[in-house]
Amino acid sequence: MLLTIGKKCHQTNSLPSESNIVTLADITKLIIITMKLILLVYVLLLLGNNYFLQNVESRSQSFSVKVYHQRTNTTSRVIAENLINYKNIYWVGDVCIGTPPQCFKMLFDTGSSDLWIPSTKCYATDCANFVSRFDESKSSTFKHLPNREMFSIAYMDGTRVSGLMGVDSVSINGFTIHHQSFAQITFAKMPSNLANDGIFGLGFYSLSNGNMTPVVFNLWHQRLIDQPIVSFWLDPNPEHSRGGEIFFGGVNSQLFEDEIIYANVTKQQIQRWEIQLNGIKAGSLNLCNGGCKALIDSGTTDIIGPYSDVDRFLRSIPSYNRKDGTIDCSDRSFLPDLTFIIGDKSLILTAAQYVHSHIDSSNGNSVICDLGIWGYYGSVENDDFGWILGDVFMSHYYTTFDLGKRRIGFAKSVVYLK
Ligand SMILES: *[C@@H]1O[C@H](CO)[C@@H](O)[C@H](O)[C@H]1NC(C)=O
Numbered sequence: 001m002l003l004t005i006g007k008k009c010h011q012t013n014s015l016p017s018e019s020n021i022v023t024l025a026d027i028t029k030l031i032i033i034t035m036k037l038i039l040l041v042y043v044l045l046l047l048g049n050n051y052f053l054q055n056v057e058s059r060s061q062s063f064s065v066k067v068y069h070q071r072t073n074t075t076s077r078v079i080a081e082n083l084i085n086y087k088n089i090y091w092v093g094d095v096c097i098g099t100p101p102q103c104f105k106m107l108f109d110t111g112s113s114d115l116w117i118p119s120t121k122c123y124a125t126d127c128a129n130f131v132s133r134f135d136e137s138k139s140s141t142f143k144h145l146p147n148r149e150m151f152s153i154a155y156m157d158g159t160r161v162s163g164l165m166g167v168d169s170v171s172i173n174g175f176t177i178h179h180q181s182f183a184q185i186t187f188a189k190m191p192s193n194l195a196n197d198g199i200f201g202l203g204f205y206s207l208s209n210g211n212m213t214p215v216v217f218n219l220w221h222q223r224l225i226d227q228p229i230v231s232f233w234l235d236p237n238p239e240h241s242r243g244g245e246i247f248f249g250g251v252n253s254q255l256f257e258d259e260i261i262y263a264n265v266t267k268q269q270i271q272r273w274e275i276q277l278n279g280i281k282a283g284s285l286n287l288c289n290g291g292c293k294a295l296i297d298s299g300t301t302d303i304i305g306p307y308s309d310v311d312r313f314l315r316s317i318p319s320y321n322r323k324d325g326t327i328d329c330s331d332r333s334f335l336p337d338l339t340f341i342i343g344d345k346s347l348i349l350t351a352a353q354y355v356h357s358h359i360d361s362s363n364g365n366s367v368i369c370d371l372g373i374w375g376y377y378g379s380v381e382n383d384d385f386g387w388i389l390g391d392v393f394m395s396h397y398y399t400t401f402d403l404g405k406r407r408i409g410f411a412k413s414v415v416y417l418k
């Protein structure tokens with residue numbers, strides 16, 4: 001529960017309207033939205049099928065607080081929720097829909113803007129893989145849209161879901177947003193080993209296939225939070241009891257060190273969480289000569305870049321195996337830092353941070369190492385598309401997405417929290 005609720009006036013013009021943004025062809029949207037699942041699926045294939053999480057359970061209490069900001073002597077409303085780290089592949093948290101609430105494990109995704117969950121009316125084979133499904137007849141607050149609008153989204157790896165749009169109450173850690181649009185999926189074609197039931201898009205309205213008002217805006221408009229901001233702390237160690245935290249309404253200063261480095265999002269017709277980088281250094285190589293764009297995507301596991309650039313780096317690693325992306329674990333000790341340059345500031349990932357290691361139980365419990373960085377072929381959406389910095393990056397940098405100021409901030413994550 002909120003400890004206190006302060007009165008606060010929002011300036012009506014403090015938030016840039018998105019309604020004047022021209023929407024390009026849907027196909028463009030699909031391509032952009034969907035880059036992210038490619039790697040996820042690839043990694044799952046590499047790891048094998050034995051990681052399906054049977055019973056995902058929240059391991060510790062989520063919390064919500066009214067936080068006090070010493071510098072400005074103010075308090076503000078925020079909502080915090082703990083996340084579960086699923087093998088460093090993705091992080092999920094609970095979201096409930098309907099009255100009484102029906103709860104789902106959701107992937108919070110800054111790379112897309114739609115909220116969807118599976119319906120009990122999904123009879124497609126792949127729907128059997130979802131742990132929870134939404135039964136609209138059991139929610140007293142559920143409403144169809146007037147024209148029974150359809151929803152569909154396709155991912156580049158072939159994953160597709162579609163269904164019907166609806167409106168209902170959506171709650172996060174006990175805080176309820178009323179009249180939130182979402183989609184109930186009645187058809188799905190997707191991998192069977194995902195541990196999430198649905199996707200909770202945190203992108204801008206203009207990227208939404210279902211023309212849904214972003215949940216963060218609704219949280220803000222309905223006065224559940226004081227600022228339209230969502231922040232992530234992702235713990236990079238799946239052994240830790242607390243896997244991460246999603247924080248709506250501001251930043252949780254207990255979870256990062258030093259100052260926050262902000263970058264404005266690049267201006268686009270279809271607004272997305274993309275910033276300009278002035279360089280990506282790997283030892284003596286610059287993988288983004290003359291600057292490049294980077295999508296900051298919580299829904300992507302690794303770092304993805306244009307093939308030609310990533311390949312220059314891969315060729316500098318003698319043990320790199322092109323078939324499966326593995327390297328000799330001993331290479332970690334000499335691989336260079338990756339340095340991402342924002343403005344004149346540097347954000348560094350060490351080799352220990354961008355190389356994944358895991359135990360191969362099928363091979364005498366030997367340790368396998370693979371790089372958390374991949375190249376993609378071809379140009380997506382002309383040459384406008386650059387890099388994607390996914391969870392391998394975000395799990396070392398506390399990342400805050402400010403929808404009002406249209407900027408993303410990064411600060412060094414605290415390393416360990418019990
Ligand atoms: C903070 O604001 C409160 C209420 O306006 C005031 O009573 C208090 O003295 C202020 N504290 C400081 C340290 O300025």
Ligand SMILES: *[C@@H]1O[C@H](CO)[C@@H](O)[C@H](O)[C@H]1NC(C)=O
Binds near residue numbers: 264
């Ligand atoms: C970011 O955007 C704000 C508001 O539009 C502007 O005042 C600021 O100068 C921009 N910062 C940079 C580094 O471009």
